[in-house]
Amino acid sequence: VNTGEVAAGGGGPGEPLVTGDVVNIAARLERAAGPDDVLLGPETYRLVRDLVRVEPLEPLCLRGIDEPVAAYRFVELSIGAGPQRKFDSPLIGRDHEIGLLQEAFDRVVAKHRCELFTVLGAVGVGKSRLVSEFAHAVESEALVLTGRCPSYGEANTFWPLAQIVRQALDISDGDPPAAARTKVELSLNGRSGGSEAALQLAELIGLADMDGPARERFWAVGKWFQRLAEDRPVVVVLDDIHWAEATFLQLIKDIAVLAAEVPLLVVCVARTELLEQHHGWLEEEESAASVMLAPLADDECARLVRYVLGGEGASEEVQA
Numbered sequence: 001v002n003t004g005e006v007a008a009g010g011g012g013p014g015e016p017l018v019t020g021d022v023v024n025i026a027a028r029l030e031r032a033a034g035p036d037d038v039l040l041g042p043e044t045y046r047l048v049r050d051l052v053r054v055e056p057l058e059p060l061c062l063r064g065i066d067e068p069v070a071a072y073r074f075v076e077l078s079i080g081a082g083p084q085r086k087f088d089s090p091l092i093g094r095d096h097e098i099g100l101l102q103e104a105f106d107r108v109v110a111k112h113r114c115e116l117f118t119v120l121g122a123v124g125v126g127k128s129r130l131v132s133e134f135a136h137a138v139e140s141e142a143l144v145l146t147g148r149c150p151s152y153g154e155a156n157t158f159w160p161l162a163q164i165v166r167q168a169l170d171i172s173d174g175d176p177p178a179a180a181r182t183k184v185e186l187s188l189n190g191r192s193g194g195s196e197a198a199l200q201l202a203e204l205i206g207l208a209d210m211d212g213p214a215r216e217r218f219w220a221v222g223k224w225f226q227r228l229a230e231d232r233p234v235v236v237v238l239d240d241i242h243w244a245e246a247t248f249l250q251l252i253k254d255i256a257v258l259a260a261e262v263p264l265l266v267v268c269v270a271r272t273e274l275l276e277q278h279h280g281w282l283e284e285e286e287s288a289a290s291v292m293l294a295p296l297a298d299d300e301c302a303r304l305v306r307y308v309l310g311g312e313g314a315s316e317e318v319q320a
Contacts, residue, residue, distance in 0.1 A: 001074075002026035002041035025069055028062035038074040045072045052077055076173045089307035091133045093300035094126065097291050101134040104289060105142070105265050109233050114225075114256050114264040116282055118241075120272055121293030127269050130293065131237055134267070142233040142265075143168070149244040157214070157245040160238055161221065162205035168228060177207050188227055197223045218251055222258020229262035236266045242274040249278065256287045 004022030022041075029039040045054065053075040059068030091098065097119075104117045121127045135144045145167050147160025165171065169183045181202045188194035188201075200220035203210035210217070228234055241249065255266060272292075274281055282288035296304065305319050 001038065001044045002029060003043040003047060004041075021065070024064060025062065028060070028065065028069075029071060032060055032062070032071070033073075040072045040074055042070040042072075045070075050078070089304060091129065092304050092307075093296045094130050094133075094293075097130055097293065098134055098137075100289070100291055101131075101267065102137070105134075105138055105233070105235065108263045108265045109141075112263055113261060114259045114266070114287060116252065116256050116266045116268065116285060116288040118268040118270060118274075118282060118288070118290040119293065120270055120274065120290060122272060122295075125293045125295055127293055128239065131239075131267055131269055135235060135237060138233075138235055142235045142263075143228070143231075144235045144237065146237040146239065148239045149241050149248070151240070151243045157248050158204050158206070158251075160244075160248070161251070164236060165201070165205055165224070181207050184224075188224060191223065191227060193223065196220070214247055215250065215254075218254045219258060221251060222255060225255060225259040225264055226262050229259065229264045233263035233265070236264065237269065238266065239269045240271075241268045242270040242277070246278075249281075253282070253285065256285060260287070 002022050002025050004020070006018040006020040006022055008016055008018045010017040022043075025041055029041060033039045039057070040048070040052075040054065045052075054072035055075060057071045057073055060071050061068050101117060101119075104115050107113070108115050119127050119131055135146075138144065145164045147163040149160050150156045165184065166180075169180075169187055171180045171183055175183075181198070184202050184207065185195065185198040188198045191197065197220040199208065200217040201224055202208045204214060204217050204221065225234065225236075238244075238252065241252070244252075252266060252268065255264075282290065302319065306314075309319060
């Protein structure tokens with residue numbers, strides 16, 4: 001796998017042609033790979049390094065390429081990981097919003113109930129940063145689990161749920177499906193209907209074949225969250241739900257009912273497109289709240305820029 005600019009076009013009908021160094025290096029990486037190996041080029045690895053575990057290889061001397069090319073052998077996906085961003089500056093200008101999240105968490109703990117909270121905003125406005133700060137603030141009091149909706153593939157409808165279950169039950173990519181199903185079964189052991197719930201949940205997250213409508217299995221998700229939140233409060237962060245399938249959005253709504261009597265806070269993060277695609281998102285839900293993130297004010301932006309640039313060392317021109 002290699003990444004970079006190509007020239008595209010030509011070829012026959014249905015056979016687009018791409019050319020360029022990035023294609024040539026990809027072909028050389030393919031030839032250098034052993035059986036069942038996946039080798040990543042340097043730019044690919046830079047883009048996905050927070051999502052994968054790799055083994056660095058000795059730089060490859062490839063025919064037709066002047067300089068040695070760095071290469072990495074792919075080992076496994078880091079389940080549950082999203083792009084990890086380094087937040088070196090303090091959170092600026094979001095006291096009100098993080099206060100709303102904290103109040104929602106306090107309510108679910110005090111009233112022993114489930115609530116949904118949606119953080120909305122434009123690209124880059126600071127949604128992930130806000131939720132990351134909140135999650136860090138409550139992780140000593142609650143089990144924090146995260147899932148991310150991918151932007152592609154109908155088969156990935158319940159991928160965020162699979163990420164959450166895998167995190168909570170310590171299921172790795174290397175676990176055979178039977179071993180993973182056993183962990184799911186043990187998590188519901190002793191519960192009324194636990195065996196059936198475990199099977200239904202395993203089907204939703206791809207550990208067993210599913211026969212029939214997915215929504216018939218939603219009750220199992222509720223039962224699993226009920227069990228999980230018996231031991232301690234649970235905070236579930238669902239990022240990028242503007243990319244979620246309608247079926248998964250329905251599951252989010254149903255969780256508030258199916259797990260209504262346990263301390264569970266579901267924090268949804270979405271671009272404003274969510275409201276364009278799903279008018280009135282959660283407006284009729286009594287146990288739901290939302291906040292729309294506005295851009296930072298000019299003075300707040302200036303403070304943030306100073307932190308990013310290392311304090312007062314940068315000139316006013318650079319800061320501007």
